[in-house]
Amino acid sequence: MSATGRDLLIVEDDAEIRLFLKTALAADGFSVSTAVTGREAQAMAGHRDYDLFIVDLGLPDVDGIEVVRAFRERSQAPILILSAQTDEARKVEALDAGADDYVTKPFGVGELRARLRAALRRTGEAATNFELEALSIELDRRRVLRGGGEVHLTPIEFNLLARLARSAGRVVTHRQLLSDVWGPEYVEHTHYLRIYMGQLRAKLENDPAVPRFLLTETGVGYRLAAE
Secondary structure, eight states, X not given: OOOTTOEEEEEOOOXXXXXXXXXXXXXXXXXXXXXXXXXXXXXXXXXXXXSEEEEOSBOSSSXXXXXXXXXXXXXXXXXXXXXXXXXXXXXXXXXXXXXXEEEESSOOHHHHHHHHHHHHHHHHSOOSEEEETTEEEETTTTEEEETTEEXXXXXXHXXXXXXXXXXXXXXXXXXXXXXXXXXXXXXXXXXXXXXXXXXXXXXXXXXXXXOSSEEEETTTEEEEOOO
16 A cells, blocks of 8 residues: 555654654655654644554653543544553553554564554555455455355354454454453453454464464454454
8 A cells, every 4th residue: 555645643752763764654655744752742633634643652751652542532543652662561551542553662664564554454445355365354244265165153253353354453452352242341351362262263274373364462462464
């Protein structure tokens, strides 16, 4: 997907990383703006509609989570966290606050670009189908194909897979999955996810022990690969 004409706001206090990101992503066709502090970023977002945000959590003035919440209140544009903070609780907090994805530093620019492409695809249109290699998910027909043959899924298995497909490429937290698939009263029943993800992998992956499609984000949630 071309980024030409898309406005991107980078919120990053490290000057070297900020310049690197601006140079790399401007070369990809983004119109890049940058902010050093959370308050500066919120002021900029109040005067311009951005298509995409990249936010560092360790800002000098406010917690990056606060910035994510402020962005999400006014915009549905994708928000990608780029942070050196690897604590699982912080990842969950950022995703629950409205972030779409989380990349830890140090990072590869190739992975970052792939995550950005996936985020932009999700906002481009309301997909009714998902296809990646031999896997095809027809959300409108509630049908799954693998290698051209139909795979029988139980209603819960399909609902779980469909929830991940609607956020393909993005991490969906345990709480989000449990609430959306089973209901808000089940958000503490994480063993449900382990059981059903195991069943889905057995049906959809060539090697369930080394999944290609259904990926685990340890301590955070799961992600359906988009690339």
